[in-house]
Amino acid sequence: MSVVDDTVEAIPSGIGVSAVRPDGKEKVKGDFIFSSDLSSEGMLWGQTLRSPHSSARILNIDISDALSISGVHAVLTADDVPGENIFGLERADQPVLANDFIRYAGEPVAIVAADHPEIARKATDAIKVEYEILSPLVDSSAAITAKAIHPEGNVIRYLNIVHGDTEAVGDVIVEGEYEVGMQDQAFMGTESGMAIPSPDGGIDLQISTQWLHSDQEQVATALNMPIEMVRVTLAGVGGAFGGREDVSMHVHLCMLALYTGKPVKMIYDRNESFLGHVHRHPARIWYRHHASFGGRLVKVEAKVILDGGAYASTTSAVLANACCFSIGPYSVPNASVEGWGVRTNNPPCGAMRGFGNVQTCFAVEAQMDKIAKELNLDPVEFRLNNALKSGDTIITGQEITGTAPVREVLMSLANHPLPGPSSNNLLELPGGTGRTTDGSHVKRGVGFAASIKNLMFSEGFDDFSEARCIVDDGFIAIQTACVEVGQGFVTLVQQIVQEILGIEKVEILPADTSIGSAGSTSASRQSWMSGGAVMKACEAVVNSLISDLSNEQGVSFERIGTVLVAPDGSASIPVSDALRGRNYDETVVHRHAPTVPLDEVGQGDAHVSFAFAAHRAVVDVDEELGLVRVVEIATSQDVGRVLNPVQARGQIEGGIAQGLGLAILEEIILQDGKIQNANFTDYLLPTAMDTPTIEIAALIEEPEPNAPFGAKGIGEPPVISSTPAVVAAIRDATGLDLNRVPIRPEDIALG
Amino acid sequence: MDKDNSSIEYSLSVNGNSHEISKSWLGESLLYVLREELGLYGSKNACEQGECGSCSVLMDGVLACSCLVLAANATGRNIETIESLSDDDSLTVVQEAFIETGAVQCGFCTPGLLVTIHDFLETNPEPNVLEIREAISGNLCRCTGYGRIVEAVQIASKQKSTGQGGDDVSS
Numbered sequence: 001m002s003v004v005d006d007t008v009e010a011i012p013s014g015i016g017v018s019a020v021r022p023d024g025k026e027k028v029k030g031d032f033i034f035s036s037d038l039s040s041e042g043m044l045w046g047q048t049l050r051s052p053h054s055s056a057r058i059l060n061i062d063i064s065d066a067l068s069i070s071g072v073h074a075v076l077t078a079d080d081v082p083g084e085n086i087f088g089l090e091r092a093d094q095p096v097l098a099n100d101f102i103r104y105a106g107e108p109v110a111i112v113a114a115d116h117p118e119i120a121r122k123a124t125d126a127i128k129v130e131y132e133i134l135s136p137l138v139d140s141s142a143a144i145t146a147k148a149i150h151p152e153g154n155v156i157r158y159l160n161i162v163h164g165d166t167e168a169v170g171d172v173i174v175e176g177e178y179e180v181g182m183q184d185q186a187f188m189g190t191e192s193g194m195a196i197p198s199p200d201g202g203i204d205l206q207i208s209t210q211w212l213h214s215d216q217e218q219v220a221t222a223l224n225m226p227i228e229m230v231r232v233t234l235a236g237v238g239g240a241f242g243g244r245e246d247v248s249m250h251v252h253l254c255m256l257a258l259y260t261g262k263p264v265k266m267i268y269d270r271n272e273s274f275l276g277h278v279h280r281h282p283a284r285i286w287y288r289h290h291a292s293f294g295g296r297l298v299k300v301e302a303k304v305i306l307d308g309g310a311y312a313s314t315t316s317a318v319l320a321n322a323c324c325f326s327i328g329p330y331s332v333p334n335a336s337v338e339g340w341g342v343r344t345n346n347p348p349c350g351a352m353r354g355f356g357n358v359q360t361c362f363a364v365e366a367q368m369d370k371i372a373k374e375l376n377l378d379p380v381e382f383r384l385n386n387a388l389k390s391g392d393t394i395i396t397g398q399e400i401t402g403t404a405p406v407r408e409v410l411m412s413l414a415n416h417p418l419p420g421p422s423s424n425n426l427l428e429l430p431g432g433t434g435r436t437t438d439g440s441h442v443k444r445g446v447g448f449a450a451s452i453k454n455l456m457f458s459e460g461f462d463d464f465s466e467a468r469c470i471v472d473d474g475f476i477a478i479q480t481a482c483v484e485v486g487q488g489f490v491t492l493v494q495q496i497v498q499e500i501l502g503i504e505k506v507e508i509l510p511a512d513t514s515i516g517s518a519g520s521t522s523a524s525r526q527s528w529m530s531g532g533a534v535m536k537a538c539e540a541v542v543n544s545l546i547s548d549l550s551n552e553q554g555v556s557f558e559r560i561g562t563v564l565v566a567p568d569g570s571a572s573i574p575v576s577d578a579l580r581g582r583n584y585d586e587t588v589v590h591r592h593a594p595t596v597p598l599d600e601v602g603q604g605d606a607h608v609s610f611a612f613a614a615h616r617a618v619v620d621v622d623e624e625l626g627l628v629r630v631v632e633i634a635t636s637q638d639v640g641r642v643l644n645p646v647q648a649r650g651q652i653e654g655g656i657a658q659g660l661g662l663a664i665l666e667e668i669i670l671q672d673g674k675i676q677n678a679n680f681t682d683y684l685l686p687t688a689m690d691t692p693t694i695e696i697a698a699l700i701e702e703p704e705p706n707a708p709f710g711a712k713g714i715g716e717p718p719v720i721s722s723t724p725a726v727v728a729a730i731r732d733a734t735g736l737d738l739n740r741v742p743i744r745p746e747d748i749a750l751g
Numbered sequence: 752m753d754k755d756n757s758s759i760e761y762s763l764s765v766n767g768n769s770h771e772i773s774k775s776w777l778g779e780s781l782l783y784v785l786r787e788e789l790g791l792y793g794s795k796n797a798c799e800q801g802e803c804g805s806c807s808v809l810m811d812g813v814l815a816c817s818c819l820v821l822a823a824n825a826t827g828r829n830i831e832t833i834e835s836l837s838d839d840d841s842l843t844v845v846q847e848a849f850i851e852t853g854a855v856q857c858g859f860c861t862p863g864l865l866v867t868i869h870d871f872l873e874t875n876p877e878p879n880v881l882e883i884r885e886a887i888s889g890n891l892c893r894c895t896g897y898g899r900i901v902e903a904v905q906i907a908s909k910q911k912s913t914g915q916g917g918d919d920v921s922s
Contacts, residue, residue, distance in 0.1 A: 018853075021850065024850035024858075027855045027858030027861050028842065028850060028855060029793070029834075030791075030861075030862040034792075037786070037792035117783075118776055118779075187893055188803065188805060188857065188891065188893050188894075189795070189797065189857065236858075238795075238797070238858075270797070270798045270799060270800065427881050427884075427885060486857025646852065646899070647853060649853065649899070650853045650856055650894070650895055650898075653895060653897075653898040654894045654895050655896070657896030679800055680802035680803055681800060685893065686896075687889075687897075688884040688888045688897040688901065689888040691897050691898075693880075693898070
């Protein structure tokens with residue numbers, strides 16, 4: 001046994017350092033294998049035929065011409081689904097392939113496998129589908145009482161939250177109506193994957209996803225196959241942002257591979273990607289705020305309608321977030337909130353980063369500015385007056401037992417210096433070099449907004465993650481089913497192992513269904529859930545090691561940092577040294593504290609933990625052109641603890657860019673339920689010229705009790721209040737109401 | 752392929768190597784052939800419409816979206832892909848800077864950005880932030896918000912101008 005002396009340097013690794021991605025080198029060399037890069041000997045290409053109509057009845061499908069094309073190996077329809085022709089993330093309500101009714105434009109009708117992608121495309125063109133075209137239901141408000149478009153009815157969920165005295169009246173009353181358009185996740189790597197039939201009659205599915213085990217379950221049901229025969233392995237993911245939480249091509253690929261006995265690969269092109277995944281729910285929101293002359297919120301009334309599109313996906317949970325946090329990060333004694341998540345013949349909507357909080361945050365923050373103006377108070381001061389703090393109760397009757405540094409977030413941001421004026425460089429004016437005015441109508445505005453986000457799954461969901469730590473003669477391998485979508489979980493795994501075991505080199509085993517579920521990479525949950533599971537698996541290894549050392553040497557060590565120390569200080573040994581020559585294999589399951597469902601008046605301890613953020617946007621607006629240049633966005637965020645400064649900054653900057661997109665650029669345009677801009681020419685994503693410098697005013701580090709390493713999830717808050725901050729800044733510059741996002745040039749120029 | 756997709760034969764010069772392409776459909780893009788025929792999967796297929804820059808390559812030294820180029824039309828041209836930027840285990844200073852600054856998240860846009868940036872720094876070795884932003888504005892990234900990417904270019908530019916990080920085979 002070696003004794004550590006004081007001269008041993010601390011390892012510059014572990015939690016809190018800017019460790020670099022273990023997959024970074026492969027990614028910068030173009031060697032990283034994404035799901036679209038998969039290849040297999042003798043593979044076929046799959047293609048999907050989708051309905052061009054948003055509401056129709058299928059009268060007949062004739063596949064004979066398609067089958068006769070040379071090089072076509074399979075043409076399958078609903079009749080060929082081996083098991084139940086139904087799937088869904090929260091409830092199964094969506095056919096794998098449409099068999100009677102079409103409920104949205106883009107709904108899959110038939111699938112093809114062929115030697116070449118172009119032959120597969122030709123084959124889908126050759127399938128003759130006879131439709132009886134029906135009138136689509138596309139108005140979310142009308143959907144509540146309209147004739148049902150689905151056997152389960154049009155109201156996916158109705159939620160009523162009653163808090164305090166609903167008869168209370170304030171000195172000042174402010175009302176407003178707001179709308180949020182449909183945003184797309186627009187991950188760069190489109191849906192893609194490969195299914196390979198295995199000799200035992202099962203199927204191996206390699207896919208870009210967010211939740212391997214949810215996929216496995218839904219695929220097994222549709223294939224009528226024992227779950228263990230469906231083996232799902234993560235293939236390299238080109239971004240996700242919620243859009244990969246639902247099943248897309250999964251069952252189709254497996255059906256084609258099982259039917260042909262060959263590997264089948266499928267890649268959606270960008271147009272099909274817009275049709276092939278859920279989007280952010282468009283919202284219609286009404287608010288009536290009551291406040292006292294003293295500047296305190298008295299009561300908030302709200303009605304929220306979310307357009308879920310044709311199928312449920314995660315609409316129920318998105319609605320819960322939209323309603324539970326409809327007040328924002330503020331304390332309100334009285335509230336009455338009603339929400340409807342409805343079904344229409346629009347494209348299905350579900351998870352997207354910010355998940356329900358985004359929609360109501362945009363509206364409630366506009367309301368907060370309106371009341372502040374009415375009360376002649378500074379917007380930040382009014383927010384500070386009403387800021388939530390630890391020990392306060394939110395409108396669902398739940399007490400915040402963890403940290404809630406809302407004041408600190410607001411103050412640090414408000415104190416951050418503002419940027420100077422823009423230069424006369426054309427590139428620094430709204431519209432850039434393409435502008436057509438002399439710039440004399442450019443006005444500057446500053447806007448402020450704050451947000452609350454629940455972390456992890458709510459409402460009684462059994463939320464857990466499993467991790468395995470394998471030690472082989474001092475070499476470490478970690479296995480989880482946690483999906484790396486780019487957020488940097490793989491980096492964190494290494495940091496956790498370094499923090500606890502003091503071992504630098506860590507092998508991260510492929511994420512697949514041979515280990516228990518890690519849950520979804522969503523809801524800002526994986527650092528807490530799978531990070532926590534990895535931490536516990538490493539600790540389990542240490543405990544076994546201590547037990548073995550105790551048996552062998554009669555000394556009961558304890559772990560201090562990465563060193564085992566005898567209680568009397570007589571002996572110490574680094575964990576890494578002690579693990580040499582030893583083998584362990586520990587698997588643990590990590591759960592967060594249980595939650596409960598909301599009761600009939602929306603009350604209950606339904607959430608685990610809360611994270612807060614605030615954003616301040618500075619914009620230059622050309623009122624004549626209606627164009628906006630976002631000059632700067634500054635932010636403060638409640639993070640619990642920074643696990644990796646560079647990765648934290650990356651999450652914050654990336655999230656803010658998506659929030660900016662929703663504010664002024666991004667919207668899926670629908671006409672009779674059909675997407676009019678399913679491409680990157682017409683669906684406008686922020687470029688490097690649209691995205692400003694992001695100033696991080698402060699990352700508030702108040703460790704969250706019960707959170708592994710005290711860290712809160714950081715992925716979602718950046719996207720939530722950045723949108724209302726940009727809009728508030730444009731209002732400040734123009735004096736316009738601007739109650740709908742994204743703001744279009746005509747809203748400003750003609751407003 | 753059936754008759755109206757009649758196969759053709761041609762040669763492509765990619766990263767200094769000549770490849771004979773046979774049994775290829777005339778309509779195949781350079782991106783498709785690079786990926787599915789030559790196994791050079793580094794060039795990415797994000798929009799296949801010339802909007803996102805993920806498939807960026809150099810053709811006779813000129814930046815191009817390989818999704819918009821017919822492969823058969825690229826015969827006789829010198830094509831350079833992401834795979835040509837650095838040999839085996841080595842990294843260019845830009846690649847190194849990308850890893851260090853956190854410019855890589857999902858990494859799908861990364862190869863196209865790197866091809867663009869290497870080309871850009873050839874013509875403008877010491878760009879300011881605005882010039883960097885404009886140079887990469889044809890490359891969409893959905894993860895990073897571009898901040899780390901801009902910083903990576905700044906760092907790489909400084910290192911190249913001071914001659915540090917000597918493994919840059921592209922310059």
